[in-house]
Structures are given as structure tokens and as C-alpha cells.
Amino acid sequence: MIDDRLLGRARRLWVGLAGVPVVFKDWAVDVTVSPGSLLCPAGWVGIVGLGNAVIATAPDEDAAEIVRRALSDLPVIALIDAVAVGGRLPVAEVLGPATLAYCEIAGFRPIASRAVEVVRADGSDVEGLLTRVPAEDAAESGLVEITSPAFVVRAGLDVVAAAGYRMWPGSTAHVSVLTVPAVRGRGLARVAATAAVTHALEAGLMPQWRARPQASRRVARALGFRELGSQLSVRLLPAGAAEGVDTLARLG
Known part of the structure; x- marks a missing residue:
């Protein structure tokens, strides 16, 4: 059972890093525009899931709309899965997912x-x-x-x-x-x-404790850290390239 106090503290951290108003909504993803977001490298889409809710930031409104359309009907657990997200978005590069664990x-x-x-x-x-x-x-x-x-x-x-x-x-x-x-x-x-x-x-x-390697995650768990979610960063293909990928997909 997730400690609501610890989960709430972790969520407040990542909402602050988003740099703009965004909300962890149960069983949903809230996508917002934030060019200065610290959820991801500059110009990328950042996705953070904690508990049963996900927030995402995009560098501009066009990218945000692409993310909303592509991910709105995915199950929450799939929203921080690189394969599932890559199957919906025109992805050029991915970092993560990295597991987010916390301790008190x-x-x-x-x-x-x-x-x-x-x-x-x-x-x-x-x-x-x-x-x-x-x-x-x-x-x-x-x-x-x-x-x-x-x-x-x-x-x-x-x-x-x-x-x-x-x-x-x-x-x-x-x-x-x-x-x-x-x-x-x-x-x-x-x-x-x-x-x-x-x-x-x-x-x-x-x-x-933010980690990708299983060995690092095992160390965190041994010390009492609780894995509350994950972080995923995605760099989208440029608009023209994305259209080309979509066209090829339809032709295929």
C-alpha cells in the first residue's frame, strides 16, 4: 500500500519541476505546455507517473496536442512504458524509463x-x-x-x-x-x-532514488525505498518527418 503522505510529497516535487500548473489526476494523464520544464531535456516531452496518475510536459502547443491525442486512451501503466509510448508517438529518441523511489x-x-x-x-x-x-x-x-x-x-x-x-x-x-x-x-x-x-x-x-539498472533498484529496495512511479523523456521527430512516418505507416 502506497504511503499517501510520501506519494503526495513526491508529486509536489514533480509538479514544481514542471514549471507550470499541472495536476496528477487519478487514472489519467494531464498534458501541459512548459518550455522550461525540468521533467526532461529542453525541447523534449517529459512524462512522470506517480501512483495511479501521470503528468506530461511538452515544449509547445503543437507537441502537447500530439501527445494528448496519442496517449489519452492508453492505460496509466502504459504511459511510462517506452515501447507503448513509442508505438503512439513519432519518437526520435527516448531516455528511460527510470524508476522513482522514495524513503522516509x-x-x-x-x-x-x-x-x-x-x-x-x-x-x-x-x-x-x-x-x-x-x-x-x-x-x-x-x-x-x-x-x-x-x-x-x-x-x-x-x-x-x-x-x-x-x-x-x-x-x-x-x-x-x-x-x-x-x-x-x-x-x-x-x-x-x-x-x-x-x-x-x-x-x-x-x-x-532514480534508477534504471536493476542492481541499483535492488539496493534502494533493500534500504527501504518505495518505488512510487517512473520518469520517461521523449524527443519527438520534427513535424515534417513525423508526417512522413505516418504516411509510410498508412501505406504499409
Whole structure:
């Protein structure tokens, strides 16, 4: 059963990120125009589902109308499914979906450990970790963007796992975690993340865990995060290209 208080707080966050009035309506999608939306990259369509409701932003009215016509009769669960959305919209590129999970003190399941050290987020320890992981893993983690201290676990002198968070609007702590591939599966991500989430909760913040990889989602669930929804970003084809795709589809 979804905690209505936590769900409401998460929804208020994403309504604020939309940048314009938009409403999570039960079993429906509310599409609005917002060129400055933070639900997605600039110029894209952003779709966020939380609980049984979805909001979407589009860069202009033409794109918004395309989205309304294409998605209005889809089941809510399909609105953040890349395949289902791609089957209805003239899609050029897709990011996600990423699962959105949240945590509060009552549900938090910390992993007790004395192995965590607190260091500067912009220091050599974190920089060294970033050089020892694949570039795509470093980018996915978002560790380079954290505004909190970094909470690290070492093997000898080297940092092999780290976590922290970036301050988002709405008193939200967007959590980032990264572990060296050679030591994954040993629980070090949970240890480092426990320290970061504890720091955020003690500051009165709402920890948010946004993830695509299943391994990352498992870490979040182990710590008591609750998956409340998903985020999907879509870049539409230009109008002329979209018409061409539609014509080919009809001819086919």
C-alpha cells in the first residue's frame, strides 16, 4: 500500500519541476505546455507517473496536442512504458524509463557499518573512484553532481564505493551511488548509501532514488525505498518527418 503522505510529497516535487500548473489526476494523464520544464531535456516531452496518475510536459502547443491525442486512451501503466509510448508517438529518441523511489524515516532500513568515511565531494578520493569505473557508470550514478559530502568505503587506500546526494527543489535529496565493478555484489553500495540517506533524513530531506539498472533498484529496495512511479523523456521527430512516418505507416 502506497504511503499517501510520501506519494503526495513526491508529486509536489514533480509538479514544481514542471514549471507550470499541472495536476496528477487519478487514472489519467494531464498534458501541459512548459518550455522550461525540468521533467526532461529542453525541447523534449517529459512524462512522470506517480501512483495511479501521470503528468506530461511538452515544449509547445503543437507537441502537447500530439501527445494528448496519442496517449489519452492508453492505460496509466502504459504511459511510462517506452515501447507503448513509442508505438503512439513519432519518437526520435527516448531516455528511460527510470524508476522513482522514495524513503522516509519510518521505512528506512539502514545497514550498520563503521567502514564509512566522510570526504569532500570535489576531492581527490571521489575523483579517483570516477577514474576506476566505466564512463557510462559514472554518468549514470550522477556522483559528480552531488552537493552533500561524499560517504566513501575504502579497500586499502583506494575508495571503492561512494554515495552522496544533490539538493533538489522541495527539500529533496537526489541520491547517487557508485561502486567499482570488481567489488560489486558485496553490499558496499548499501553501506555507502546508508550513510548518505541517514544524512539526508537527519536534515529533514526526502531522499529520492532514480534508477534504471536493476542492481541499483535492488539496493534502494533493500534500504527501504518505495518505488512510487517512473520518469520517461521523449524527443519527438520534427513535424515534417513525423508526417512522413505516418504516411509510410498508412501505406504499409
